[in-house]
Amino acid sequence: MTTKKLEKELDRNSKLKKSVDSFSKLLDSLNELDDKRKLLWKEIYSNAIDDRERAAILFTNASLTMDNSSATHTTLGTTLTKYLERMSKSNEQILRLAEMIVKVEEREKNVDIDVLYDNME
Numbered sequence: 765m766t767t768k769k770l771e772k773e774l775d776r777n778s779k780l781k782k783s784v785d786s787f788s789k790l791l792d793s794l795n796e797l798d799d800k801r802k803l804l805w806k807e808i809y810s811n812a813i814d815d816r817e818r819a820a821i822l823f824t825n826a827s828l829t830m831d832n833s834s835a836t837h838t839t840l841g842t843t844l845t846k847y848l849e850r851m852s853k854s855n856e857q858i859l860r861l862a863e864m865i866v867k868v869e870e871r872e873k874n875v876d877i878d879v880l881y882d883n884m885e
Contacts, residue, residue, distance in 0.1 A: 776817060784810045794868050809861055816854035823847035 787809045791802045826844055830836050 780810070780813055780817065783813055790865065794865065794872065796868050796872050805861055805864070808857060812854040812857040812861075816851050816858075819847045819850035819854070823851070 784806065788802075788806050791797060791805060794802075797805075823844060826840050826847065830840055
């Protein structure tokens with residue numbers, strides 16, 4: 765691996781770590797979730813981000829090698845489609861996690877309001 769490629773990989777890993785750390789802090793702010801679920805969601809998020817990034821790199825590399833010939837399109841078209849599908853699937857996983865987090869946050873807000881009302885009585 766060349767120095768430039770190694771630097772890019774290290775930079776990519778650093779960005780992934782920052783993203784996962786940020787997501788982890790978000791999960792830690794949710795009191796209702798148990799540690800096992802937090803760990804599972806963190807792993808799902810990390811894998812989805814990593815899969816999306818790797819698929820994007822592969823897609824870019826493959827698309828740059830394409831020329832205008834139909835043979836190249838025939839050969840690489842299916843591969844490019846698979847990379848796009850992988851990126852889409854990763855995005856769907858991230859969106860699903862976001863939906864689940866919103867539900868937990870809403871439940872926590874409802875509990876807080878209920879506790880306040882109970883304390884007022």
